[in-house]
Each structure stands twice: as C-alpha cells, then as structure tokens.
Amino acid sequence: xxxxxxxxxxxxxxxxxxxxxxxxxxxxxxxxxxxxxxxxxxxxxxxxxxxxxxxxxxxxxxxxxxxxxxxxxxxxxxxxxxxxxxxxxxxxxxxxxxxxxxxxxxxxxxxxxxxxxxxxxxxxxxxxxxxxxxxxxxxxxxxxxxxxxxxxxxxxxxxxxxxxxxxxxxxxxxxxxxxxxxxxxxxxxxxxxxxxxxxxxx
Numbered sequence: 073x074x075x076x077x078x079x080x081x082x083x084x085x086x087x088x089x090x091x092x093x094x095x096x097x098x099x100x101x102x103x104x105x106x107x108x109x110x111x112x113x114x115x116x117x118x119x120x121x122x123x124x125x126x127x128x129x130x131x132x133x134x135x136x137x138x139x140x141x142x143x144x145x146x147x148x149x150x151x152x153x154x155x156x157x158x159x160x161x162x163x164x165x166x167x168x169x170x171x172x173x174x175x176x177x178x179x180x181x182x183x184x185x186x187x188x189x190x191x192x193x194x195x196x197x198x199x200x201x202x203x204x205x206x207x208x209x210x211x212x213x214x215x216x217x218x219x220x221x222x223x224x225x226x227x228x229x230x231x232x233x234x235x236x237x238x239x240x241x242x243x244x245x246x247x248x249x250x251x252x253x254x255x256x257x258x259x260x261x262x263x264x265x266x267x268x269x270x271x272x273x274x
Contacts (some may be wrong), residue, residue, distance in 0.1 A: 142203055170214070
C-alpha cells in the first residue's frame, strides 16, 4: 500500500487525514477493541493509520540496540526523553516497520506533513536524532500500521464500527496511553458508557 507515497504528491489530503478513529463498543475485530487510530493518509484508494493507545513490550532503548543505532552501554545513557519513549503497536500490518509521528519542528527529506503541526517520518534518521536529543519536541513511535482498502474504512464507519473526530495534538502526544480512549471520547462530549453498538440509520 503506497498511500503515503501518493499523499506526498497530492495537493489535498483525504477527508479523514489528521482525524482520530475511535473504536465503537461493538468492534468485531479484537485487535482494535478500545483502540484510537490516528489517520495519516486517506484517499479513494484506501486509508492508513497508527493505533496510538496500545503499547508494545519492546522498550525504545532496546529497539535502538536491535537496530544498531546505539550499543548497550550507550543505551543506558540516552537522554530521558528517548529512554522514556513508549513504542506503540501501530497495527497488524507490517509489524516490523517503524513509524514516528512527530511535531513539525523536525523535518528530513522523507518526512511527510499530515497537518500543520504533525508529520510522519518512517526512516532511521529520526531514531538517531531522538537518541542524541536532537529529535522533535513531541514524538510517538509505532511498529506496524493499520490499513484499509478502497471503500473499506467508509463501510466500517457506516456500520458503526468507528467514530471519528478531529485530532487534538495535545491528546495525540499525551503519554497517558491507558486513559487515552476515554479522554478522547470525553473531549468530544461522549461518555463511553452511553455508546451504542447498534448502527443508527436515518
């Protein structure tokens, strides 16, 4: 799926770019239960996003060692920001591939702007920058991504699988993963206890 490559050359993004996708209680796929996904690219050809509220067991310093960016002795001397960076489970597709959502104060040639404030970089440069304290002010690291084919996401939304809302940068980069689902719903005035699993059709 080359939605990201196509997005770089597109003048206008899809209508769900820079939106949160919030799993409804009746979500049939357990992998996405209570998940919040940040949509990075959406077009007629499909959609791509990252789950932002599921943590991996793998720690960021260990990932840097695995990738050969630092050795074990350097890993214990990483800046606090790098040491504490939580690696998220971005989705079930291509789970060995890394993605970093980050603030727009860091840009390399491969960085892709998603909104005025959020960019996506999927190359090792940004991991090196974070490891030396030269990275972006805000960053969210994920392994794997969530993807949909043409019309698939729209169908799932119509079937009441997902709720959508504009993404808040504060909630996107907030380190409180445990409460992110409830807090994002609360930010749009919804109590999770009142969500229905039945699709409503006018």
